[in-house]
Amino acid sequence: MSAAAEAEVSGRAERLARWTSGYRPLSGVPDAFMDASGKPRAAWTRVLDHLGDLTEVDIAARFVSAVRHIRDTGISYRIYGDKRDHAWPLGSLPFMVEAADWQDLSAGIVERAELMEAILADIYGPNRLVAGGLLPAAVVAGSPEFMRPLAGITPPGGRFLKLYAADVTRGPDGCWQVLADRTQSPSGPGYALENRMVLTRAFPDLYTDLHVERLAPFFQALRQGLALGSQRSDPRICLLTSGPFSSTYVEQAVLARYLGLLLVEGDDLVMQDGALHVRTVSGLKRADALWRRIDSDYVDPLELNPSSRLGVPGLIEALRNGSLVVGNMPGSGILESGALAAYLPGIARQMMNTDLRLSGPRTWWCGDPDSLAHVRQNLDALTLRPVATPPKGMARDAIMAPLAFGADRERVVSALRDRPFDYVAQERAPLATTPGWDRTGGSLHLVPRPFALRVFAAMTPEGWRVMPGGFCRISERADLDPIEMRAGIKAADVWILSDGPVESVPTIQPATQKVRRIAGHLPSRAADNLFWFGRYVERAEAVIRLVVAHLGSVGAAVSADIVGDARSPTSLRIRALLDDWGAISAPDLPTATLAREALSQRDNFGSALCHSLSARANAAILRERLSGEAWRVLADLKDLLDIGDARAYSEAELVGLAERGLGLIAALAGLAQENMNRTAGWHFVDLGRRIERVINTCAFATQFAGDTATAEDLGVMLSLCDSHIAFGARYMQGAALDPVRDMVLLDPFNPRSVAFQIVAIERHLSDLPTLRVDGLPEPHQRLAARIGAEFATGEAAEFDGATLARLENEFERLADAIATRYFPNGPHALRPEKLVGLG
Known part of the structure; x- marks a missing residue:
């Protein structure tokens, strides 16, 4: 071996040792890098071996290129209540999962998606869960996400959910655990797509050599699934947005462009002759399917929230007569209720005759007297969060730990006394951690940081399909939960590492694909x-x-x-x-x-x-x-x-x-x-x-x-x-x-x-x-x-x-x-x- 080759090998070994030697998972906190025995997981070993071939200067230069691409293409997001656009904070390390581990997680996601679909069909249909005592009526009827005008409506195609997502992390035993179900209008798939595009531009060799699973087949299947139940063979699919001031508008535009959908606002749509139409410069054009990215109660001011200026008057009529497919159906946000999580294990055993593969933290709804008594007795060992609408000044997914409030602890106790049904309590467990770069001390090394991973499943003509990737949020501080994108939170691309070469996505369509030369319709x-x-x-x-x-x-x-x-x-x-x-x-x-x-x-x-x-x-x-x-x-x-x-x-x-x-x-x-x-x-x-x-x-x-x-x-x-x-x-x-x-x-x-x-x-x-x-x-x-x-x-x-x-x-x-x-x-x-x- 030449002296230059020896020096390269020595430098590589020195870099790997410096990056990982000081890495220590937090006490009692599961970690994505190291398993319960303290050994690095195989996925991370593979990526670090490849990264070791690059100097720290090379890594920094590639990430500078990625940041420049984000700026040039205008990838941004908004914090709720903030009118400014913030550059998308993409981290320089992907989140790694081995294929076998991902298959287990995917099976649990599909099972959970099927359960959510069944619960929705029951809530807006026969209500057997309430009649059988498995779900308190107050959890359903008392939820602001229960859309009473939707009761008795069967969605075209029979499916309430087109896209399901779950926020997951690793539980105390190192296994995957669900933090929250996302069924209203799950955000993130567009950002996952952008994360992939940016990071693969920065590290193309790494992406190929590690056999990362492709995202394109999932999005192709998602588009086909959005059209399921449409009356016409060549349906027109629209993505309904609240407009450019939406915190995820950039993502919605990315999805519309990538999937070939019409990006529309409520003012672009009108009901006529019992069907939904798009206002275009060519006149009204029929809309067959609508991917809803606004909250349920805003979709129709006639039958739901009369103050809404985001929806379309009369849209519920199109759902009743079956002329419109909507994903996800209005009212599906009821499944995000924290109160439902308390009864989910029992519902799963009743509906599926088995326990869920993916469990969540044990949950108690404080509207139940026995549960409330347990919460009061163990208040300092639990965390509280709002069932639906949070108290004034609190974020939607805010976690309230009574001990953390100090002098305000009495306010939490008073809230449980005055309106206990507004809260759920959960076993307290810190979020799992994943490696992130840190330069403390002047040298680059890895440190554990809290993360939450959002996994997506789409209903397709072949059934549920899980995206081989996801949307990962990583906190730069140990005391900041990555519940939502905000200051101090970075995003990470999610790489599922296959054991062998990944089949390329075919670019040539089947011979049955018809040739088209259509300009398309331009919304007014x-x-x-x-x-x-x-x-x-x-x-x-x-x-x-x-x-x-x-x-x-x-x-x-x-x-x-x-x-x-x-x-x-x-x-x-x-x-x-x-x-x-x-x-x-x-x-x-x-x-x-x-x-x-x-x-x-x-x-x-x-x-x-x-x-x-x-x-x-x-x-x-x-x-x-x-x-x-x-x-x-x-x-x-x-x-x-x-x-x-x-x-x-x-x-x-x-x-x-x-x-x-x-x-x-x-x-x-x-x-x-x-x-x-x-x-x-x-x-x-x-x-x-x-x-x-x-x-x-x-x-x-x-x-x-x-x-x-x-x-x-x-x-x-x-x-x-x-x-x-x-x-x-x-x-x-x-x-x-x-x-x-x-x-x-x-x-x-x-x-x-x-x-x-x-x-x-x-x-x-x-x-x-x-x-x-x-x-x-x-x-x-x-x-x-x-x-x-x-x-x-x-x-x-x-x-x-x-x-x-x-x-x-x-x-x-x-x-x-x-x-x-x-x-x-x-x-x-x-x-x-x-x-x-x-x-």
């Missing part, structure tokens, strides 16, 4: 956001171009004067326009201050940064429709413009920053042109850009191409329309008013001219769905044609200031007419539903 809300995404990007570009013009980096081809002189008439007009647009706080600011404000001032609603943030906000609502590259460019643009206290930037540096911003905006436009399919979504993005461009160009021409325009004004006008080179190639004698007006307003060959935009706008409007059966143009099409005719037949001299101001208003009217026709909030938003047939 999505069209609205795509349209405004284009407009905000174009507004940001217009502001940046004005800043560049003001700083004097343009116009040299026409005039040798520097436009940056704040006293020149041209500069004053630039300042007036920026002030009118809300990009600056005052028109008499020093030149550099004005440029900084217009580019990066968050308090100025018309600054380039605010427009880029607005575009990003619209893009956030459209995550399932935008590519990762677009997200990266948006992130780069935001970071470029968000320079905070920019007083240290010189004018030259601000020019460079602005020009880089224009380059990023050009990259966004290029991505839209080259990467977006020519479906309705692309039409609306480009429509928004072009309408905003003609409005801005008319405003520019009013200021800089009026009857009294100077050479300096005309130079700025050409620069704002990026037409200097084309103008110089065509006219050799310098700028003159009519030639400049013709170039920026009427030239159909100039891609920045108004005439060019109008041709594109008319083409977009003709390609979008029409609602008229008589072939006549709709109002917005007639308005566009009338404006287009004026530009097609007009002469440059005719476009004076008054005409340009009138045309600017005409284009604003056109934008409003498009909104009225296609978007959900216009005064005639219901009109298309009355004129188009059902799809």
